[in-house]
Amino acid sequence: MVGELKEKTLSQVRKVVIGREREAELLLVSFLARGHVLLEGVPGVSKTILAKAFAKCLGVEFKRIQFTPDMLPMDMLGGIIFDMKQRDFEFRKGPVFTNLLLADEINRAPPKVQSALLESMQEAQVTVEGHTEPLPDPFMVIATQNPQEFQGVYPLPENQLDRFMMRIEMGYPNLTTESAIIKRNLGDMGTQVVEQVLGADELTKTFREVANVAVSDEIMGYISLLGLESRNESRLSLGASPRALIQLAHCSRAVAFLAGRDYVIPEDIKEVALYVLGHRVKLDQSAVLVGKVNDPAEVVRDILTKVKPPR
Amino acid sequence: MPISLLEASLLGADIALFSLAGAGYLLSRSLGPGVVPDARAAFELLDRSIKRYAPELPQGYTWTEAFEHLRERGVKSDWTKMDEKLSEYEAFRYGSLAPLPRDGTDVAALAMKLRRNPIGRRTKGEDTQPG
Incomplete structure (x- = not known):
């Protein structure tokens, strides 16, 4: 069962991402250790598709946030809104309420948004105007950033970097792998071919065994x-x-x-x-x-x- | 000039001492792996042997890295068996439930083999050169 989990995950990821077995394995390690991952690499090296395929094969809910310089914390966390029907204020959950969050280009978001993500990553909860809401379990952030960008970006401070269990650098693939990627992408390629390898119960059991x-x-x-x-x-x-x-x-x-x-x-x-x-x-x-x-x-x-x- | 009684006895004592030391050395070289009481002692012996045999290995080496290095250097051994012995020992060493393996013969045999092949000597296709 244990050996199978790794092999099954890698074989599913391999269906859509070529030559990223090591990265997929590290994502799995981080996920089982309940940590967050920072994927670093230039655009177009399969960071997003890897995260999507990974989420799909584990059968967990997946959401993606594209970080931009004009973003506000409530765009990610959600906020208190007035419900006209109930004539009361209610908390509307933001996209952070998911199992696997892809924070795309995290260093494009202003520090206020980055620090809002801190509580979610460390405490697995969100607090807005005194209202605290727990995040779903499991909760994992896979953030991506391009290390070559220097303009219009806000580099992550040490305390934010420290929240990421792992940083995985994704370089360019080698020549053979690149040819295979091009060939694969000329055909129809989507994460719909990725199958779930783990049920919810098995996932809970796996977390317990790792602990x-x-x-x-x-x-x-x-x-x-x-x-x-x-x-x-x-x-x-x-x-x-x-x-x-x-x-x-x-x-x-x-x-x-x-x-x-x-x-x-x-x-x-x-x-x-x-x-x-x-x-x-x-x-x-x-x-x-x-x-x-x-x-x-x-x-x-x-x-x-x-x-x-x-x- | 005839040697005195004192000189003769000193010479005799010297010969006896050197003979004893030589015999001790030869005995230590021929000692079989049967002298190790358990796997822990065998792995400790192997650790010392590896340090002598492969001084190029950095201080932070692990057993797996050391075995890999020895394999690369062409040291002949039943590596499948050695890997099994290592797994059993690690289960005891780092796990909480496995008992200490009593049999350390194979590991000690490897340790003795490394000791008999000091750095720089090449024997029957085995590379004993460092690096």
């Missing part, structure tokens, strides 16, 4: 050491936060579950550490200026090779 995956004290110690090393690293001005380490532990549980284990091993942590920590650490500008480093991922990789896991 029961054991994380030993030694593994927790290893995660803490990775965090400490990132804070002591001279090439970084900002290391991993405790929240980042908690999310790393959650993620490694999901990885272990998908591998058919009920316990986490050091490989599970190494497999996702780059995606969980990469966007949370900040390079030290003096180290960048002297050419010591130019990519946070490089530092995270070094930390992983330096810190001894329990063996």
Whole structure:
């Protein structure tokens, strides 16, 4: 059943998205770990279709919000309106009330809208004018952004980035994959061919099983050491936060579950550490200026090779 | 010039000491894997052997990475069996329910094999060069 879930999901996603198995797998890990994902890449690299196909195969409700600079928080959250028939005020739910929300081009929205998304992502609830409404369960945000855009955008601040369990960079496909994509797209291609692989009951059971995956004290110690090393690293001005380490532990549980284990091993942590920590650490500008480093991922990789896991 | 009694006894003592040390060394080299009490001891032994055999491996290596590295270096072993032994050991080490596997013979045999092949020596198609 466990191995099947991964294979079934990937085979469904593969029907509409070619060459994005790794990204789909990471989305599944994040979903099972109840985290949110930031997909980063230039336009046209299948970010949106991947999110749509993923939502469809899991059988969860999906909504998409296209973020724009003139957007207001209530466009996303909903608001209090006056019902003429009832002669009373009522809360009208916005598009954030869904299981899987695709926040397209999140860095185009002004900071007020971005921060309104914070509560939803962290607390799984929405508060408007003192009225608090819980979001559906499960709730996952898949946000996309184009790292090449500098005009008319509002870069996500560190605290917002920290809310994303993973950042997945989506580069250009290789030559063979690209040819296959073109061929596929010349025909009729839509997410309607994607079939649901999991029922609601199975989904609840799966979440419960992931939450029961054991994380030993030694593994927790290893995660803490990775965090400490990132804070002591001279090439970084900002290391991993405790929240980042908690999310790393959650993620490694999901990885272990998908591998058919009920316990986490050091490989599970190494497999996702780059995606969980990469966007949370900040390079030290003096180290960048002297050419010591130019990519946070490089530092995270070094930390992983330096810190001894329990063996 | 004839050697004195003292010199002769010192020479005898030297020979005896060196013989003992040599015998100890040879004995340690020929020790079979049967001396390890369980899988934990066997994996500890293997860890030490890997560090000596493949010093190019970074400190943060995991068992899977180490096995992969040894395979790439052409170390001959029943890797399917080794993977099974590793899974059993990890279930005990990181899980909460599995018991400690008692049999560490195969893992210890691999550890001893690595010890017998120091860096730089090539034996029967196995690459023992670092990197």
